[in-house]
Amino acid sequence: MTTLAESRNWEKFFWPIAVAAVLLVLWHYSVVWTATKIFPSPLDVERGLIGLFHKNVLWNDIADSLRRVALGFGAAAILGIPIGLVLGWYPAIDQVVNPTMQLLRPISPIAWIPVAIIFFGVGDKAAVFLIFLAAFFPIVVACVDGVSNVPSVFRRAGRNFGLTAAQLLARVVFPAALPQIIIGLRIALGISWLVVVAAEMIAVDSGLGYLVIDSRNSGKHYDLVVAAMLIIGVIGLLLDSGFRRLEKIKSVRWGFRDAS
Amino acid sequence: MESTVAITATPTVETKLRAEHISMSFTRDGESMPVLEDINLEVGNGEFLCLLGPSGCGKSTLLSIIAGFLSPTSGEVKIDGEIVRGPDPRRIFVFQERGVFPWLTVEGNIGFGLFKLTRAERDRRIAHYIKMVGLEGFGKSYPSELSGGMKQRLEVARALAVNPDMLFLDEPFGALDSITRLIMRGELLRIWEAERKTIIFVTHDIDEAVQLADRVAVMSARPGRIQEIVNIDIPHPRDINSARYLELRTGIFNQIGLAHHL
Ligand SMILES: Nc1ncnc2c1ncn2[C@@H]1O[C@H](COP(=O)(O)OP(=O)(O)OP(=O)(O)O)[C@@H](O)[C@H]1O
Ligand SMILES: [Mg+2]
Numbered sequence: 001m002t003t004l005a006e007s008r009n010w011e012k013f014f015w016p017i018a019v020a021a022v023l024l025v026l027w028h029y030s031v032v033w034t035a036t037k038i039f040p041s042p043l044d045v046e047r048g049l050i051g052l053f054h055k056n057v058l059w060n061d062i063a064d065s066l067r068r069v070a071l072g073f074g075a076a077a078i079l080g081i082p083i084g085l086v087l088g089w090y091p092a093i094d095q096v097v098n099p100t101m102q103l104l105r106p107i108s109p110i111a112w113i114p115v116a117i118i119f120f121g122v123g124d125k126a127a128v129f130l131i132f133l134a135a136f137f138p139i140v141v142a143c144v145d146g147v148s149n150v151p152s153v154f155r156r157a158g159r160n161f162g163l164t165a166a167q168l169l170a171r172v173v174f175p176a177a178l179p180q181i182i183i184g185l186r187i188a189l190g191i192s193w194l195v196v197v198a199a200e201m202i203a204v205d206s207g208l209g210y211l212v213i214d215s216r217n218s219g220k221h222y223d224l225v226v227a228a229m230l231i232i233g234v235i236g237l238l239l240d241s242g243f244r245r246l247e248k249i250k251s252v253r254w255g256f257r258d259a260s
Numbered sequence: 261m262e263s264t265v266a267i268t269a270t271p272t273v274e275t276k277l278r279a280e281h282i283s284m285s286f287t288r289d290g291e292s293m294p295v296l297e298d299i300n301l302e303v304g305n306g307e308f309l310c311l312l313g314p315s316g317c318g319k320s321t322l323l324s325i326i327a328g329f330l331s332p333t334s335g336e337v338k339i340d341g342e343i344v345r346g347p348d349p350r351r352i353f354v355f356q357e358r359g360v361f362p363w364l365t366v367e368g369n370i371g372f373g374l375f376k377l378t379r380a381e382r383d384r385r386i387a388h389y390i391k392m393v394g395l396e397g398f399g400k401s402y403p404s405e406l407s408g409g410m411k412q413r414l415e416v417a418r419a420l421a422v423n424p425d426m427l428f429l430d431e432p433f434g435a436l437d438s439i440t441r442l443i444m445r446g447e448l449l450r451i452w453e454a455e456r457k458t459i460i461f462v463t464h465d466i467d468e469a470v471q472l473a474d475r476v477a478v479m480s481a482r483p484g485r486i487q488e489i490v491n492i493d494i495p496h497p498r499d500i501n502s503a504r505y506l507e508l509r510t511g512i513f514n515q516i517g518l519a520h521h522l
Binding site: 151153154156157159160161162167171172175176178250251252253254255 | 327329346347348349351352353355358359361362363364372373375402403404422
């Protein structure tokens with residue numbers, strides 16, 4: 001049994017690495033065979049990456065992007081969670097607000113860039129505002145759904161023990177909805193990371209998005225473009241897996257599919 | 261026909277609950293559907309009453325009305341002479357194990373209703389009821405780590421911890437396997453004898469009713485009425501092979517209109 005488990009463990013790493021390696025080889029030979037002068041090969045990108053890591057600019061760009069996401073996403077969570085809980089709790093208010101929200105929600109945050117620049121000028125605030133917009137709606141919607149999906153037995157049990165409405169919200173409805181809220185926050189964080197890159201290409205002059213667009217504009221450094229893209233991917237992955245650890249907390253684990 | 265039904269409790273005990281002319285209808289597809297019709301019922305203090313009837317006859321609806329979660333279309337429920345207007349911590353409703361809070365540990369669940377007590381008193385009660393329902397060693401476990409029967413005992417413990425005078429149980433053992441179910445009945449009787457709560461217990465299992473109850477209120481199919489109230493005059497612990505047990509059981513079978521042969 002141990003050997004079986006071991007071989008599985010070993011395969012768990014082997015196959016994903018094999019897939020990545022095959023893709024790298026394909027990429028390399030596509031560049032060689034097409035003899036392109038513009039698109040970088042994996043080796044070019046590796047050199048670009050090493051070059052970037054030796055410059056302070058990269059670390060500043062990473063810090064800027066992360067800070068903007070933290071501010072925009074944080075504000076969206078701080079405002080969105082209570083608003084979503086209230087809307088889920090009072091369906092009458094939700095019915096009034098919902099149509100407007102449903103109209104605003106499908107508008108890509110990218111479409112707000114000009115508006116953000118009018119409001120805040122080119123700079124940090126515009127980017128943070130865009131991330132806030134991008135994260136706010138998914139968080140609110142997750143909270144509304146989470147609250148309205150709380151089984152009525154839980155509410156009844158809470159009322160039975162003599163809880164006031166506020167206590168019921170804090171001690172029953174919120175913890176019961178928490179797994180769904182966490183899923184909503186995770187989705188919102190993913191979107192925030194997508195949006196910060198787009199916003200930085202237009203609205204500011206620092207950050208990883210700016211690094212991508214600047215590497216192209218200042219002399220067509222496509223090795224740096226692709227290197228920056230890879231860094232964006234890796235950080236996004238780290239953010240997501242960091243957030244996933246929240247799902248392992250015991251008081252919310254019951255709400256996730258792999259719960260025991 | 262209903263006039264022959266004995267609705268009064270045993271005269272020696274004081275009345276705890278009185279349901280008067282309860283009727284209930286739900287509207288479905290714009291049509292009003294009667295579910296309960298003129299239910300009259302009296303339950304004595306400390307009594308164990310079983311509500312027995314076929315599926316869909318309105319047992320859960322009646323129990324929800326008694327507990328104050330639903331208002332009847334007409335009629336009223338009085339407990340200790342007061343009209344019931346909503347749920348109350350003095351009377352706890354126990355749902356089929358689904359009512360335990362999965363985000364709280366066993367201790368957290370049992371202590372849920374004890375928020376008005378001091379910490380020391382709360383801990384004392386939690387320890388007491390963990391022991392009473394046999395969950396020692398599981399205080400820090402979450403419900404997802406418990407079996408169905410343990411979750412059911414947890415819910416009973418959470419209810420008892422607030423020291424209610426009444427317990428309403430809606431088919432509490434319905435989801436358990438037959439062995440666990442038998443054990444749980446014994447446990448419930450033991451707790452009832454120790455704490456003397458007034459219990460209203462909904463079931464559609466005739467044996468369960470005859471094993472547990474002081475009296476069994478037999479309900480007819482929808483719209484639900486109380487068809488008959490059967491006194492179970494067998495002392496505990498009950499011998500389920502005794503002639504009297506079988507006689508009462510047969511009587512209820514006949515009352516519900518079931519043949520003895522499948
Ligand atoms: N909220 C509701 N809205 C509409 N109809 C309802 C509602 N609750 C119950 N009913 C109907 O009332 C009838 C009685 O339901 P109830 O749940 O009280 O039956 P029951 O005797 O507890 O059945 P079971 O033994 O299957 O649990 C059913 O026909 C059901 O469809
Ligand atoms: Mg029922």
